[in-house]
Amino acid sequence: MQSSKSGFRALAGIAALTALVFGAGLYSLNVSAQPKLDIHFVPTPHEVVKRMLELAKVGPDDIHYDLGSGDGRIVIAAVKDFKAKKGVGIDLDPQRIKEANENKAKAGVGDNVTFREQNIFETDLSEASTVSMYLLTSINIRMRPKLLKELKPGTRIVTHAFNMGEWKEEHSESVEGYQVYLFIVPANVNGKWEVSEGERKISLDLKSEFTELSGTATVNGKSSTLKDSKITGTKIEFTIDLDGKPVKYEGNVDGGTITGSGASKWSAKKS
Ligand SMILES: C[S@@+](CC[C@H](N)C(=O)[O-])C[C@H]1O[C@@H](n2cnc3c(N)ncnc32)[C@H](O)[C@@H]1O
Structure with missing residues (x-):
């Protein structure tokens, strides 16, 4: 009697262990099948x-x-x-x-x-x-x-x-x-540009990070810092001091060309 009881206990133990191992196997299979999400689902209202x-x-x-x-x-x-x-x-x-x-x-x-x-x-x-x-x-x-x-x-x-x-x-x-x-998404305007505006030639050295734009303009060998400069998508704007007067430039960037917008007739090429 004693031996059949312990045999039953041993069988029950093996069954429990098998269930545990099998269950853990299934669990790990299930876990490994889950995609590694960077964030879980929450809907936008x-x-x-x-x-x-x-x-x-x-x-x-x-x-x-x-x-x-x-x-x-x-x-x-x-x-x-x-x-x-x-x-x-x-x-x-x-x-x-x-x-x-x-x-x-x-x-x-x-x-x-x-x-x-x-x-x-x-x-x-x-x-x-x-x-x-x-x-x-x-x-x-x-x-x-x-x-x-x-x-x-x-x-x-x-x-x-x-x-x-x-x-x-x-x-x-x-x-x-x-x-x-x-x-x-801002146009990438980093680098050197040559502006032509009638007879006037201006060299620009532009630095942009995201929508922030800074740089210098050189006219007749004299350099000044650009003011009020910004880039919004393909639209660029900046102000240059010319002969002591602030002149605003606005244009549209298309790859290596900027075309002046509005009344002004200017354009720039990436050099
Ligand atoms: C906060 S929910 C936004 C759901 C939906 N765009 C909305 O606004 O209702 C984020 C979604 O990104 C998914 N997700 C998380 N990481 C991802 C990844 N690396 N590539 C693709 N989808 C991902 C999630 O499954 C989830 O559905």
Whole structure:
């Protein structure tokens, strides 16, 4: 009797251990199948989505990307309510992609909306003309070099709740207690430029970081520091002291050329 009891105990022990090991195996399988998210899903309220897309001025010419697209609401609204020609949502979590595709079917937005199961750090962003992000300041800052490298100057980026660190926003406001920010990708104007304005020749040495612009202008061998300088997307402005008088220059940057806007007839070439 004693021996059958201890045999039963031994069998029960082995069964319990097997269950534990098997369970742990399943658990670790499950854990390893989970994507490594930089942040978990929290949806942006619909009224905030609307204001973000208004601030980004999303319209029929735009291709909108939502980085970390969750249940797809921003991309769907960009196409359905703001008539963007295309919307792309990127999310690393397959569960979110599934929900986003279900919401896309319910919204009837068709093939103009796509959701891709991808890491935002490994996604080519170059076709986007408007972008939204509800991530964290630290993730926005990690994304900054990629945004500045791949997005065209003038691309509008709207973020919910979190800013971009030293990259100053063009606009920020609270929507029913939720903070939203607008950023515009600046043209890269770093370097030396030769300005021609009729007979006058000016050499510029520009330094830009995000939207901050500084530099010097050299006219007839005399250098002065630029004043009131700023870069907003492709628009550049600065003031030069010419013969003791401040002269304001405004222009539009297109690669290695700046074309003066307004009444002034000036242009600049990168040297
Ligand atoms: C705070 S939610 C925002 C969802 C949606 N954009 C919105 O505002 O309603 C962040 C989303 O980012 C996704 N995510 C986190 N890390 C990611 C990564 N590295 N690549 C792609 N998606 C990621 C999460 O799965 C989650 O759905």
